[in-house]
Amino acid sequence: MESTATAVPYKESDLKMLRMGSLVLAAAWGLSLVVRLLGVVPRLLNRSPIALADIAYVIAFSIFLIGALASLTPRFLRVLLAQNKWNRKSRGERFRVKGMLVLGATLLGVLPFALIFVEMEGSPGQDLLTYFLGAAPVTMLIYAAITVVTIIWASRQAS
Secondary structure, three states: OOOHHHOOOOOHHHHHHHHHHHHHHHHHHHHHHHHHHHHHHHHHHOOOOOOHHHHHHHHHHHHHHHHHHHOOOHHHHHHHHOOOOHHHOOHHHHHHHHHHHHHHHHHHHHHHHHHHHHHHHHOOOOOHHHHHHHHHHHHHHHHHHHHHHHHHHHHHHOO
16 A cells, blocks of 8 residues: 555645636636527527527536536635545555546547437438537537536535
8 A cells, every 4th residue: 555645735836727727617618608698598589499409508508607616616626635545545446446437438438429329310311410410419418417516526525
């Protein structure tokens, strides 16, 4: 077993950079949400039909913005400042965690293609770009939900 002295503490400059990155991320998601709303709200006020994809994108950008704002809280930063327990884990535990991370990343990478195949079954005879555009809003919603759940779960671990 390795000692906990090998854990590298965060420097003040690292925390400033993390906070600045979170601010930029929140600003980017906020700008994306505003741009989407500028396209959707006038159609809503004119009582024109709104595509389901536009509604899905507005919801996804809202969820991403909530996640980015949650990453700015001191509670989330406490998670990063907590003692690094990774070095105290046994080699087998580290292997299992890394294996689960690889499996999760693989499944998240395959998700858009699975949704594209579902789109292909639902409406056959179109080109691949049409299928991708049909699956993109649902994929974005799923990724947004996973991101926010991860940030909130990490924040809950601080308490």
